[in-house]
Amino acid sequence: MTFRAPVRDLAFALEAIAGIDDVAATGAFPDYDADLMSAVLDAAGQFSEQVLAPLNRVGDQKGSVYAEGSVTAAPGFADAYRQFAAGGWTGLSADPAHGGQGLPKALELAAFETVHAANMAFGLCPMLSLAAIEALQEHGTDAQKDTWLSKLVSGEWTGAMVLTEPQAGTDLGSLTATATPNGDGTYALNGQKIFITWGDHDATDNIVHLVLARLPDAPAGPKGISLFLASKYLLKDDGSLGERNAFRPVGVEHKLGIHASPTCVMSYEGATAELVGEPNQGLSHMFTMMNAARLAVGVEGVGIAERAYQAALAYALDRRQGRSVWTGEHNAPIFDHPDVRRMLSVMKARIEAARGICLSTGVAADLARHAETEEDRRKWKAREDLFTPIAKAWSTDMGVEVASMGVQVHGGMGFIEETGAAQHYRDARIAPIYEGTNGVQAMDLVGRKLSMDGGEAARA
Amino acid sequence: MTFRAPVRDLAFALEAIAGIDDVAATGAFPDYDADLMSAVLDAAGQFSEQVLAPLNRVGDQKGSVYAEGSVTAAPGFADAYRQFAAGGWTGLSADPAHGGQGLPKALELAAFETVHAANMAFGLCPMLSLAAIEALQEHGTDAQKDTWLSKLVSGEWTGAMVLTEPQAGTDLGSLTATATPNGDGTYALNGQKIFITWGDHDATDNIVHLVLARLPDAPAGPKGISLFLASKYLLKDDGSLGERNAFRPVGVEHKLGIHASPTCVMSYEGATAELVGEPNQGLSHMFTMMNAARLAVGVEGVGIAERAYQAALAYALDRRQGRSVWTGEHNAPIFDHPDVRRMLSVMKARIEAARGICLSTGVAADLARHAETEEDRRKWKAREDLFTPIAKAWSTDMGVEVASMGVQVHGGMGFIEETGAAQHYRDARIAPIYEGTNGVQAMDLVGRKLSMDGGEAARA
Numbered sequence: 001m002t003f004r005a006p007v008r009d010l011a012f013a014l015e016a017i018a019g020i021d022d023v024a025a026t027g028a029f030p031d032y033d034a035d036l037m038s039a040v041l042d043a044a045g046q047f048s049e050q051v052l053a054p055l056n057r058v059g060d061q062k063g064s065v066y067a068e069g070s071v072t073a074a075p076g077f078a079d080a081y082r083q084f085a086a087g088g089w090t091g092l093s094a095d096p097a098h099g100g101q102g103l104p105k106a107l108e109l110a111a112f113e114t115v116h117a118a119n120m121a122f123g124l125c126p127m128l129s130l131a132a133i134e135a136l137q138e139h140g141t142d143a144q145k146d147t148w149l150s151k152l153v154s155g156e157w158t159g160a161m162v163l164t165e166p167q168a169g170t171d172l173g174s175l176t177a178t179a180t181p182n183g184d185g186t187y188a189l190n191g192q193k194i195f196i197t198w199g200d201h202d203a204t205d206n207i208v209h210l211v212l213a214r215l216p217d218a219p220a221g222p223k224g225i226s227l228f229l230a231s232k233y234l235l236k237d238d239g240s241l242g243e244r245n246a247f248r249p250v251g252v253e254h255k256l257g258i259h260a261s262p263t264c265v266m267s268y269e270g271a272t273a274e275l276v277g278e279p280n281q282g283l284s285h286m287f288t289m290m291n292a293a294r295l296a297v298g299v300e301g302v303g304i305a306e307r308a309y310q311a312a313l314a315y316a317l318d319r320r321q322g323r324s325v326w327t328g329e330h331n332a333p334i335f336d337h338p339d340v341r342r343m344l345s346v347m348k349a350r351i352e353a354a355r356g357i358c359l360s361t362g363v364a365a366d367l368a369r370h371a372e373t374e375e376d377r378r379k380w381k382a383r384e385d386l387f388t389p390i391a392k393a394w395s396t397d398m399g400v401e402v403a404s405m406g407v408q409v410h411g412g413m414g415f416i417e418e419t420g421a422a423q424h425y426r427d428a429r430i431a432p433i434y435e436g437t438n439g440v441q442a443m444d445l446v447g448r449k450l451s452m453d454g455g456e457a458a459r460a
Numbered sequence: 461m462t463f464r465a466p467v468r469d470l471a472f473a474l475e476a477i478a479g480i481d482d483v484a485a486t487g488a489f490p491d492y493d494a495d496l497m498s499a500v501l502d503a504a505g506q507f508s509e510q511v512l513a514p515l516n517r518v519g520d521q522k523g524s525v526y527a528e529g530s531v532t533a534a535p536g537f538a539d540a541y542r543q544f545a546a547g548g549w550t551g552l553s554a555d556p557a558h559g560g561q562g563l564p565k566a567l568e569l570a571a572f573e574t575v576h577a578a579n580m581a582f583g584l585c586p587m588l589s590l591a592a593i594e595a596l597q598e599h600g601t602d603a604q605k606d607t608w609l610s611k612l613v614s615g616e617w618t619g620a621m622v623l624t625e626p627q628a629g630t631d632l633g634s635l636t637a638t639a640t641p642n643g644d645g646t647y648a649l650n651g652q653k654i655f656i657t658w659g660d661h662d663a664t665d666n667i668v669h670l671v672l673a674r675l676p677d678a679p680a681g682p683k684g685i686s687l688f689l690a691s692k693y694l695l696k697d698d699g700s701l702g703e704r705n706a707f708r709p710v711g712v713e714h715k716l717g718i719h720a721s722p723t724c725v726m727s728y729e730g731a732t733a734e735l736v737g738e739p740n741q742g743l744s745h746m747f748t749m750m751n752a753a754r755l756a757v758g759v760e761g762v763g764i765a766e767r768a769y770q771a772a773l774a775y776a777l778d779r780r781q782g783r784s785v786w787t788g789e790h791n792a793p794i795f796d797h798p799d800v801r802r803m804l805s806v807m808k809a810r811i812e813a814a815r816g817i818c819l820s821t822g823v824a825a826d827l828a829r830h831a832e833t834e835e836d837r838r839k840w841k842a843r844e845d846l847f848t849p850i851a852k853a854w855s856t857d858m859g860v861e862v863a864s865m866g867v868q869v870h871g872g873m874g875f876i877e878e879t880g881a882a883q884h885y886r887d888a889r890i891a892p893i894y895e896g897t898n899g900v901q902a903m904d905l906v907g908r909k910l911s912m913d914g915g916e917a918a919r920a
Contacts, residue, residue: 167780169781255876
């Protein structure tokens, strides 16, 4: 077993640190109790250990492959995804009206930590679906929810967030993709997008793209951006899959890590799309889902750190070298060397702290929606807003540092790819960058969140 | 140009921080003056920029290759090495009696920083030769010096340090390779060694291995280890190359970084060797050369950080995104974003500090040999000893942190291998591990060096 889901630590963090009982006490989650929490974490942990963790290395070695206009997932990933969807894992916190299980967001985050730890490249696929679900729940029409949401919640289709263009990364306001009305209520999307995570793959029949683009005559800059939905296959009137839509991947990036997560360059060539939410409100709609995604990326940082820690601990208990300062034993496990133990303690302590911050943010998100009074919901929302950039930036910086220490604990073996510690070091490095670089999180925290409502949330 | 040697910064650090004028004032380096220093740094910088830097990426992509009992250097590396040797770069600080140029060690370190920055995998090859030169100058007999030293100094042959075995890494005392007298003054070496940097390659006709092994009836543990020299080809009586010696690589490691540096598993099967220095004094002899190598690895950390910094700075000046807080300009270089500038400033400041520490250690090493009075030499030796673990550990940890920040400055592009920032992040990670992990350096500093002579060196 290369990975053991830290189910006890997760339950402890949810209950004793994040205070998930307050979420249960709202009455908004009638099915939820401590037993259910344990059952969900156990089952997620088992799936992560048994199905996802064994694919982590092959995914790194083989990666996803682009050829002739389509992307093939890394070996075993499509099948693992279908098992994941069949297990209902995409819909854990989604609205039961659309097939979700209506459980607290905080519990979902804890369950997903085991997924990211087991296989960070895999975890990105459902993470992007969750973001699309969030956006449609918030901004979709009833018709859009009926058509798209249930398929995303069930995992039958996956979602992708399509924002970045070569000249428009952090500054999305400068994007140039266009959406032209077709006259029948649909739009024709044109433009090239980059860094589209799981933008194409062969694990599901269809993929739902949420795309930022400009309407004709839209104002320049960030106020002229709208959100559109385009799916890989057009739907027939009965909802079954019809023709291929006019967009396609034109390549995948060759990356430092998360090789099994296809990072696509996508070309939209008159792709048929529908508007989501209000015209020219695309950026603010997208930020709804980016906030959730930022917290999810924080949890990814915790997950990869947990994985790196477990590998380092196992090696430190197994590898024998030198004399123990505790027992005097010769050829003792290197766990007995104070500096090794110091590194492992620091790793463990930082993981627990970051896990506590992330799950506390998740609890705040649940209470922001479900606390009893409007005043309470406002306060919890402020806490969610305040904590989100901290959860994202601190946890992902921590992920890189802990993965680096994980290599160090392994000594020379850590630098050898076969050992596995190096993959964690490579994989972890993306998390401080995507979903808003950690510098952007810092600006958000200091420039906006600390002074919100005269600093009320920060004082609280 | 992907790399510009920081010649001015190096000259400044040598003169204003490390105080190389004190070395010149000893009179031990009659050829040395400030003009010569500049000329050496300029020439080394040019070589690093024009010959070594362009090979850095191909070395990463293709790596060195093992097949059928021998190792082929990465494309272009053998030729670059021969140019390096022809330029006299291996012999910069070596004894003129053996073909060296007799220049200060501190200047050599500064020149080598440009080599490591341009191509860290390449730089390891001459770095190991320097260690072998150091060991032979210190512990070799006159005959050994005549036979081996001049070939190492000229760069005609390269050197390798052969210490580690699977069960004996940090704890060299547990190594089991054996050396059995052949009756003619030579010994037969047997055993398997791992992590042998540039242990085999096709860049030179011959390779000189300095090998730790046990004589028959040697005491157990660290006091029973001796140092041997074995060369890839046996020498005929006239000094020309004869038969192949009985050792060979049996594989190279697949590593996180420095792919062009072959990390060999070596097998010794009755290889003919000669003893270097005293029987059972191998560890202490090896530590002579390990101290020099540790300082060299510190300089490697500075070099890779400098390279990462230059790449990040160039990208930050070129990449445009968002609005400048200084000028109000739209679509401004990201250099104008405070967090990007903060990262670049931190990178630059840490590099300068580490460079100052490393070159100050180099000056101390020069003065430990050449200061006028014995008392002064003792004091400078104490400073060299005190600074060496700091120079190694702090500079290499800094190298990893700065390379990681370098990726961050590049944003999403930093995670794409083609950009180059990712290679620095991967390459840098070995330096805190080899030549004594940074945890070992910490023990050396705190356990030995701080309290040396009642703490005199630390107080000074």
